Amino acid sequence: MPFLNxxxxxxxxxxxxxxxYSRYLVGPDSHGSAHFDFRTSRYPTGGYVEEHLHESAEQVYYFLAGAGRAVCGEETRMVGAGDVMFVPARMRHSLMSTGERELEFVVVTSPPGIAR
Incomplete structure (x- = not known):
């Protein structure tokens, strides 16, 4: 099935x-992708993911709306619509929604199934 809503x-x-919160749209569990997973995410104000790292997965975050504080390695930055964050393997990172509206973004992870 190539399409979904x-x-x-x-x-x-x-x-x-x-x-x-995330919706896992394409990956090993949906569409059987062997090379990446693709998800949409939304963090209400105050929502966050704890600092962590992935041994072998790389990630790209593309921010669509809202505002947040992103930490990637030694760098901390405020992020919002139009910003992109690349997280190499073994790089500690975290993200918190800080704006008045939900932080909305998409994430692509390769290889899939490792970074949840």
Missing amino acids: EGDVPWTEPPGHVRA
């Missing part, structure tokens, strides 16, 4: 996430 996929709160 995001609204048909339930929100999940992955381990290490607090009031931080």
Whole structure:
């Protein structure tokens, strides 16, 4: 099935996430992708993912709306619509929604199934 509607996929709160939700749209569990997973995420104000790292996965975050504080390695930055964050493997990172509206973004992870 090459098509789906995001609204048909339930929100999940992955381990290490607090009031931080994702919809896993394409990946090993959906569409059988062997090379990446693609998800949309929303963090209400105060929602966050704890600082962590992935041994072999790389991630790209593309921010669509809202505002947040992102930490990647030694750098901390305020992020919002149009910002991109690349997280190499073994780089400690975290993210918290700080704006008045939800922080909305998409994440692509390769290889898939490792970074939840």
